[in-house]
Amino acid sequence: MDGGASEMQTRNSRYQGEGTKPLRPTIDRDQLRRNVSERVSASKPQQQQAQEFTYNQQVGQSHAQQVRQATARIGVANENRFAQTSQRVKAKTTKKLSFGKNIFKGAAIILWRPFGGFFGFVKRRYTHLSLKFEQANLFNASLHSLVNSALVIIFIITAAILYRNGQIATIKHDIIEKMGEWSSAAGVNVQEVKLYNRQHTSKAEVLAALNVEIGTPLLSFDVDAARQRIEQIGWVAEAEVQRILPDRLEISIVERDPFAIWQIEGKRYLVDRQGVVVADEILRGYHLLPLIVGKGASGEASGLLNALEERPEIFEYIRALVRVGERRWDLDLTNDVRVLLPAEKPEAMLADLERMIVDQDIFSRGIKLIDFRLNDRVRFEMDEVTANAYFDAKQAALEDIK
Template identity: 40%
Template sequence: MRRLIGKTDKANKARETTRAEAHRARKSRPPKKQLGLRGWLLRGGFGIVAAGVVSGGLALAWQQGYPQQVVDRLHLAGVNLTGSAGLTLRRVTVEGRLRTPRADVFAALGATQGDPILGIDIDQARARLESIDWVRSAVVERRLPDLIHIQIAERSPVAIWQNRGRFSLVDTDGHVINRQDVGGWSHLPIVVGDGAPERTRDLLAMLATENRMAERVRAAVLVSGRRWNLHIGDPSSDVEIRLPETDPDKAWAWFASLQRDHNILARDVRIVDLRTPDRLVVRLASDVVEETQVLKGGEDT
């Protein structure tokens, strides 16, 4: 019995010694989170210092008159140094993208994950973004240590341009947005002819002065780059309104007032010619031509 008790005591003491040593070993280890934070701070701080050194070195080399080739090599070496120090691209955020293809945005940025973030040319990236059809303007920001933020303002289509059998969208600036399919924009008016996109904004502003009539305009054809022919109604009952080259806004307002007062479109009209001042020429579907002259006093003859 004594022998068994003695052996048990020795075993217990051995286990307690082992536990105590393991506890002291765990206690002597630094916390993992603290080490990780310290390492990140050291690495990020070194990267920022490296970036400052590189910028200063390049500025000094430029001031000293070193050849551009030497300056470019110093720049490349400095960028690689900052990348090794932890200043690399890890995240890209995009704001304002609705219709611009995501792949086009990242292709325009011209960088991939892991590239030195200071090696990304912000101005060139912005220029490439603004060359995308849907992008009206873009802002590219470098947010150290690892983020590029892109803000996009997209174009707003206001018309469809028909040119030589092809269809494209047109925005308020007259910029052409090339698309394979414009079916989702069938509610927009169609403008036809060379130079029509550049004059679309003025056309729509003129039409908007008579909103109720503007809603009935289906298409507008720019004739010889000088004046517009408007098309009202569906193709089966199309009415062509021929506006003059000079003061088309006055002719449009006159036509709208005639429609309100006399409802001339209720007749089987095919062409309304307003090109001659103070004179209205109407061609019916039966090829009958009616001409009305408006006197200064406002009476018709």
């Protein structure tokens, strides 16, 4: 059919070239039928091939799905078989281990019975011996304590007997004497004595109390006894005696501070705040100290004097503090006024006396005695001149009334 068309085109082109009009071709129907049949026969294999390709593609897809599904089923089956196999292996292994464990326990029990009995015997013996050892130690400790107590008791009794008989002092003295002899043989003797902090204390009194001579063995010299003797001196409050090797004694003293002048039985002494007699003579510079008079006044005056020092309006009038009957005080003032204080809490009455002096000018009224001994009142006595003037004024007043 394509060949006929090409021939017709060739003829037409030829006729066009010649300038003539082409004739209509004669149609060969048989040839046309053959061409159509050929074309139909030629197209059937292509359609068959396309249909076969489509079928094959569909069949391939369904086959792939079947393969995948089969593969999945095979994998699940394999997993199940593996799990079952693992469980069987685990069960077998557990059974074998349990069997081995039971065998081990049985063997251990069989082997432990003789050894366990032996170890139990050893443990019992060890416990028994330990208890016996502890009992022995307790007994030894008790015995040791008993022996020590007995020795201590014997020592105390012996020391008491020796002390009562004076043997300890004798033994101590003998030891000191022996040490002195050995030290003297070695040249350790007293060659020099030094005294420190002395102001009023007599040097001769200190040396006399020290009771030492040149050449006395230094180590055998009793410094404690020497200290006690030196502290018996009135001016000395504290003393310290030291050995200084190889040949010196050093003495350091602390002197007392005089506080008042104590007058008793017509004699006067310097005393400190504790009432200790410092000196039996009044040294220069101590004449203005307060005067205390009477038996027992030296040891009881410090409290009242301290209270008076805090009240200068009274203290400037004080001439003496007089102890009466060793139980109470009288104040002897410089204006010849005498103040009688009670036995208990005499310091409490000083406030009233100060108020009378400052506020009432009591000393300008001719009073010679003020008595605070009564609890509910204060008693006054006037001097002779004031009393006479008062009596005369009273008589005159009575006559005027008449």
